[in-house]
Amino acid sequence: MATLSAGPDYGNVPPPSSAKSAANARRGKALCRRWALFAGVILLASWAAAQSAPQVTGVDPDNGKVNDTVTVSGSNLGKAAVSSIYLSDDKNDYKATVVDQGDEKITIKVPQVKPGGYNISIQVGDKLFIKPVKFRVSE
8 A cells, every 4th residue: 555645845835936925015005005094085085075074063042022123143154155044942943033144144024933942954955953052032
């Protein structure tokens, strides 16, 4: 009966040549640079979008009656960005009449609503954003 032997190097993988190793290292660095560039572009794009998004920072006065004139202040509030202003409660949104509109402020008339607390909401395109700025309607 004959015996077969696999030999002393059976199962050992020979080390890669230095040329293959260097090429793999260059490919790995290039791939890493591409991913870093991609991540940077995504980060800058999201930062730029956040900078141009309309922001509401306050309302003056913070309380009033139906048909009173109120100024909503913030940034990027021009007609190109904000199409409407609403007073919003937990269930409904009530459209306010815009009297004057600029990039840093919008003057509105308080809509016909019940007395109570409301959030200021802005319409951007077809989306309505309820802001954490409060307005109280009194009798």
